[in-house]
């Protein structure tokens with residue numbers, strides 16, 4: 058799913074799109090994607106080269122009406138690349154680890 062999502066993201070920025078997420082995720086509510094502020098800027102801003110600051114992308118995300126939807130989508134689908142919802146891949150991985158730990162603790166507690 059992350060690759061599909063990146064293809065969709067790439068589609069937005071004029072990169073070749075192999076397919077559309079909406080075609081492969083029937084029923085997925087991804088209408089938020091079309092309302093993202095990133096549609097109005099250079100896509101490289103959201104996929105900066107190593108060492109290039111992410112502050113410009115964060116600044117745009119902070120003003121975006123669909124920031125939460127975007128972040129939820131990227132976290133739920135474990136998208137590792139780029140800035141989504143104002144967070145970097147490293148920051149999103151931290152959320153995954155915390156969620157995984159909480160889920161493991163809940164399973165342990167349920168098992169008694």
Ligand code: SF4
Pocket residue numbers: 090092093094095096103117118119121122123124125127128140141142143
């Ligand atoms: S939160 Fe950022 S990456 Fe997500 S749609 Fe908005 S501007 Fe684009």
